[in-house]
Amino acid sequence: MQVIMEDHQVLNDTFFSEPDLPLSVRFTPQSDLRHHMHTFIELVMVTGGSGTHIFNDERYPITVGDVFVIPPYTPHGYAHTVDLSIYNILFKEQMLNRFREELELIPGFHGLIYLEPYYRSVRGFAGRLTLAPEQIVEALTLVSRLELEGQAQRDGRRIMMETIFIELLLFYCRRFSEDEGPGTRVMPVARTIGYMNRHFAESLQLDDLVEVSGLSKRSLIRHFTNTTGFSPMRYLQKIRVAKASIRLKRGDESITQIAMDSGFNDSAYFSAVFRKHTNLTPSEFQRSTAQR
Numbered sequence: 001m002q003v004i005m006e007d008h009q010v011l012n013d014t015f016f017s018e019p020d021l022p023l024s025v026r027f028t029p030q031s032d033l034r035h036h037m038h039t040f041i042e043l044v045m046v047t048g049g050s051g052t053h054i055f056n057d058e059r060y061p062i063t064v065g066d067v068f069v070i071p072p073y074t075p076h077g078y079a080h081t082v083d084l085s086i087y088n089i090l091f092k093e094q095m096l097n098r099f100r101e102e103l104e105l106i107p108g109f110h111g112l113i114y115l116e117p118y119y120r121s122v123r124g125f126a127g128r129l130t131l132a133p134e135q136i137v138e139a140l141t142l143v144s145r146l147e148l149e150g151q152a153q154r155d156g157r158r159i160m161m162e163t164i165f166i167e168l169l170l171f172y173c174r175r176f177s178e179d180e181g182p183g184t185r186v187m188p189v190a191r192t193i194g195y196m197n198r199h200f201a202e203s204l205q206l207d208d209l210v211e212v213s214g215l216s217k218r219s220l221i222r223h224f225t226n227t228t229g230f231s232p233m234r235y236l237q238k239i240r241v242a243k244a245s246i247r248l249k250r251g252d253e254s255i256t257q258i259a260m261d262s263g264f265n266d267s268a269y270f271s272a273v274f275r276k277h278t279n280l281t282p283s284e285f286q287r288s289t290a291q292r
Contacts, residue, residue: 015038015040015090016040016090016092018158020158021158021161021162022040022091022092022094022095023089023090023091023092023095023150023161023162023165024088024089024090024091024150025087025088025089025090025143025146025147025150026087026088026090027047027085027086027087027088027147028085028086028087028088029083029084029085030049030051030078030081030084030085030086031078031081031084032051032077032078032079032080032081033077033078034077035054035075035076035077036075036076036077037072037073037074037075037076038070038072038073038090039072039073040072040090040091040092041069041070041071041072041090041091041092041093041113042069042070042088042089042090043067043069043088043089043090043091043169043172044066044067044068044069044070044086044087044088044089045065045066045067045086045087045089045131045136045139045143046062046063046064046065046066046067046084046085046086047064047085047086047087047136047140048064048083048084048085049063049064049081049082049083049084049085050062050063050064050081050082050083050084051078051079051080051081051082051084052078052079052080052081053068053076053077053078054075054076054077054078054079055070055074055075055076055117055120056074056075056076056120058120059079060120060128062084064136065130065131065132065133065135065136066128066129066130066131067112067128067129067130067131067139067172067175068116068117068128068129069112069113069116069117070117071117071118074117087140087143089143089146089165089168091165095162095165098162099166103169103173104193104194104197105194105197105198106170106173106174106177106194107177107187107190107191107193107194108172108173108174108175108176108177108178108187108190109169109173109190109194110189110190110193110194111173111176111177111186111187111189111190112129112172112173112176113173115186115189115190115193115227115228116128116129116176116186118227119186119226119227129172129175129176129179130179131175135175138171139168139171139172142164142167142168142171143168145164146161146164146165146168149161149164177190186227188213188214188215188219188220188223189213189220189223189224189227189228191212191213191214192209192212192213192220192224192232193228193235193239195209195212196209196235196236196239197239200236200239200240200243200262200263201243201261201262201263202263203263203265204236204263206232206233209232209233209236220232236263237273237277238277240262240263240264240273241262241273241274241277241278243262244258244259244262244264244270244274244282245278245285247261247262248282248285248286248289249286249289251286251289255267255270255271255282255283255286258270258282259271259282270282
């Protein structure tokens, strides 16, 4: 099914034949394509030719080896295509759930999936990942395995598809972390977020985050705010609240203990911060999730 939203075609979840496996691999000889949006995440790898990618209202040249992410509900399209071919990995956020805790420790995950797409409005498309020829071959091997597994009807098919997808995603994330070129423009923020997720329970100060980022304090605050919409310390609060929420849903620990383990030294302060982010106190949140 396709719908129209503000003059943009919206492609929805009918790309996924199985609702509990929102993952699809599509090889496309890509011709010019007008602005459209979709309800899922699109992970693109250019495998041939060249063209112009239209992202929101900006235009960026793309060529073989370019890898980039298109978030949900983001207008984009293609123009001036010359023998352009791409592999699209379409997926929903729930495909990340089983490995999210580990993925959030990886700077390249934050950089590639979440930060770079929004950083384009500040820095243009200079932060995209571009694979070397041997890396393209390695990525295509994984994509082909994922595609073939999706077409088969063998035992354990869904488990295998999820596993190969995560392997491919990690491959891209590692390349993004290791890239010494333009991709490093988002990496100071990505490194900082990865560090926050690993050390959120500790008594982190802004100076600690500055040291991890490799930037000056002023630069970190500016880059972090431009990229995420939050200051570093406010973002750390968001992470701590998210981690605490997971444990509150279980309902088998005291709120004081959860507060201490989530990086809050005072349960009253924890309650105030939690309410600021969720509009509920920890107790209210715990009761509301227990009733579901």
